[in-house]
Amino acid sequence: MAKYKTEQIRNVALLGHGGAGKTTLTEALLYKTGVITRMGRVEDGSTVSDWDAEEHRRGISINLSVIPIEFENTKINLIDAPGYQDFVGEVISALHAAEAGLLVVDAVAGCQVGTELAYDRLRELQKPRIVFVNRMDRENANFANAVQSMRTTLGDEKIVPFQIPIGSADSFKGIVGLIEMKAYLGPEGKEAPIPAEFLADAEAARVALVEAAAEADDELIMKYLEGEELTIDEVRHGLHVGVKNCAITPVYCGTATGGIGLERLMQALRRYVPAPNERSVAGVKGGAEILLNSDVNGPVAGAVFKTIIDRYIGRMNYVRVFSGKIARDAQIANARTGKSVRVANLFSVRGKDLQNLDELVAGDIGVITKLDDVQTGDTMCAPDQLLTVTPPSYPRPLYSVAVAPMTQADSAKMGPSLTSVCEEDPTLRFQTISATKQTVLQGMGEAHVDVAVHRMSQKFGTNVEVAVPKVPYQETITKTASAQYRHKKQT
Structure with a gap:
């Protein structure tokens, strides 16, 4: 993979309701950019993103997966x-x-619960969002209904289509780009004139798009109100400003399995997703709050956002560099413990595949292996400039089960195995209840805890039995007692 500067990198989280097609979209983009020669299927467990045995067993994504793609001198790190x-x-x-965030929405189902939760989280973090209406080739697919359902449910009228589809279901054959007013047909995205039957809809949608672009920039709105027509470059500039400031949510459409609309989507990610140095992240240095701007010449600050403990590779820490750069064989320190270590192994990552890397620049994502006592949420920095990137807050567990070892051998391994699965997932916790003499594993739901139990067996060879936790009663009857009482009724 070629080397990229900070301004050439885009980091995008793929979000949405379960089953909307996020993993399939990732696979289609890999195929479109020539990284893979054949598209895998979620049902077959053959996708690049879903590499874990539990994901194959359940047919759903369980872990986040970093999938970099290269497009027009830009590295787009997709985080599925x-x-x-x-x-x-x-x-x-x-x-x-x-x-x-790239929100993937089903063209048939429209806005679903997972869509709403992901959108609310993006809104809370004040991060830009782009919507991709997927599966336009399915029966009953309706782009207009999907857009309207998002506007109604999410309460955001600035959800603006940047495209409209040409047909739907079996007749879906391309998209109309509203900025340049051109049609793009088939998986190749071949340019063509807009079909006559879609011209009126395209012109009406473009008026709304240009208005949104003008409203995002003071100079453009003055020019627009004076009756002057905005150029394509001015419209794109206004849209970029609006998306960056979370004032506009662009909507694109296509089909991942059919490959239609993917090239225009990658163009959108390159144009409208802010580069890492266009946004700041909060940190703490010497007790004072600071802002890190993904400056490659700034102090080293790499946030660990994912930890995997592999029985062969060891501890794998996924790191996003928010400032400076991390180089192989360099000395870095864990801001939490103050311990300094040498970066012996530095990799770029795509799914489960690791490739050797010499350095990781500000804005990029990579993996460092074999670092002891480094956990999710830690910050790796220079030993002489200790600073911390403010970590995210994770919700408290909602579901509990009691776990007990099946055999004497499992008893010795249960503690380390529980520690490992909880280090991999910050929303998992375990504790020993002395009153009931039970070890309780806590997670976000039944499926979450079940996955953790299976991982203990598959990855660490620890088999446990699961039961309903006992209630630790604090008061109880301890002995037999008797008493007499005579009631005198007075008249």
Whole structure:
């Protein structure tokens, strides 16, 4: 992979309701850019994103997965996050490393619960969002209804289509780009005139688009109100400002399995997602609050947003560099412990595949292996300039089960195994209740805890039995007692 500067990098979290097609979209983009020669399928467990055995068993995404693609001298780090709400911790970690969110919406179902939760989280973090209406080739697909359902449910009228589809379901054959007013047909995105039957709709949609672009910039709105026509470059500038300031949510459309609309989507990610140095992140240095601007010449600050403990590779820490750069063989320190270590192994990552890397510049994402006592949320920095990137906050667990070892051998391994699975996932916790003499594993839901139990067996060889936790009663009857009482009725 070529070397990229900070301004050439885009970090985007893929979000949405479970089953909307996020992983399939990632796979289609990999295929479109020539990284893979054949598209995998979620059902077959053959996608680049879903590499974990539990994901193959369940047929859903469980872990976040970093998938970099290269497009027009730009490196786009796609962070594919699970849509199932039990794994919300992965979504929080993905958004910590990303500058923007790409919301994938089903063209048939429209705005769903997972869509709303992801959008609310983006709104809370004040991060830009782009919507991709997927599966336009499915029966009953309706782009207008999907857009309207988002406006109604999310309460944001600045959800603006940047495209309209040419047909739907079996007749879906391309998209109309509203900025340049051109049609792009087929998976190749071949330019063509807009079909006559879609011209009126395209012109009406473009008026709304240009208005949104003008409203985002003071100079453009004055020119627009004076009756002058905005150029394509001016419209794009206004839209970039609006998206960056979260004033506009662009909507694109296409089909991941059919490959239609993907090239225009990558163009949108390159143009409208802010570069890492266009946004700041809060940190603390010497007790004082600071802002880190992804400056490659600034102090070293790399935030660990994901940890995987592999029985062969060891501890793998996913790092997003928010300032400076991390080089192989350099000395870095853990701001939490103050311990200094040498970066012996530095990799770029795509799914489960690791490639050797010499340095990781500000804004980029990579993996450092074999670092002891480094956890999710830690900040790696220069030993002589200790600073901390403000970590995200994770929700408290909602579901509990009691776990007990099946055999004597499992008893010795249960403690380290529980520690490892909880280090991999910050929304998992365990504790020993002395009153009931039980070890309780806590997570965000039944599926979440079940995945953790299976991981203990598959990754660490620890088999445990699961039961309903006992209630630790604090008061009880301890002995037999008797008493007499005579009631005298007075008249």
